[in-house]
Amino acid sequence: MVLFLAGQFLLAGCGQAPEAERSLEPVAIEAGDECHVCGMLITRFPGPKGEAFVRHRETPLKFCSTRDLFVWLRQPESAAIVEAVFVHDMTSAPWDSPARKHLIPAETAWYVVGGDQSGAMGPTLASFAWREAAEVYTDTHGGQVMAYEEINLPVLEALNELEPRHHHH
Template identity: 30%
Template sequence: MRRLAAFVASAVLLADPGPPPVGPKAACPVCGMRVTPHGAWVASLTWQDGSASHFDGAKDLFKFLAAPARYLPGRKREAVAALHVREYYGLKPIRAEAAWYVVGSDTLGPMGHELVPLATEADAREFLRDHGGRRILRFPQVDAAVLAGLDAGRF
């Protein structure tokens, strides 16, 4: 049974084509910062029409998800096809919904305190311990209060 579960999990990962490439002039729709110089932190949103929006970190991706029309008029959350973040250790894109996020660490992103995405719970626990993190969160736990806290340096 374990082998079957591992096979299914790997098949799902292989089936995920990942986000579209980031163009050299791509700018974060939340803060306007160019995304390319911050490649290790890139988060991406793929729209149902195949286009993509890229962010300079997971924190700005979550801010965008809370109010897409505020940052890209005419865009709605219902039109999102996929969300990806770049996991910290391997720098590979993973599904944002599957990531483990560490907050309150000594590792800062391009916009300061950041949600640091990790691929596994073990990676998140190791990162938390090694970088003085405060909490580990899952996708549904990241809300407006968490984002405001990160901006204010409160965890």
């Protein structure tokens, strides 16, 4: 019994208790929010955005594009602390300003890699709640449909090769 109590005390000492009660619901991306990767003001740019909740942090990290989000996510140190990740469902969100809502869990979304629509830093990953929606998007915009776990650093590197004609900076 004494050992059990000591264990409970140790857990509480690590800040476990309040952590569990935190909401991991997506939050709106607001006008002043800056990208965790590049520091740009997120709402000034088109295309799907993302956000990630990490351990020991109340508010999510926010990203100006799904591309920046994945570059960050695929770093080993990020993967170790991530608790929840959200991206825009571009079926419902307008490409030019998706910022406020339509955020869905990134792990269950489908992504179009290499389509012709640009995000904040050029080529990006168009994100959709349903595979069918992603496939319909490719009919108009090109690209390849991929699942969350397929998007790795080589895929993101290949996106860099696709620098489009118009580049925001």
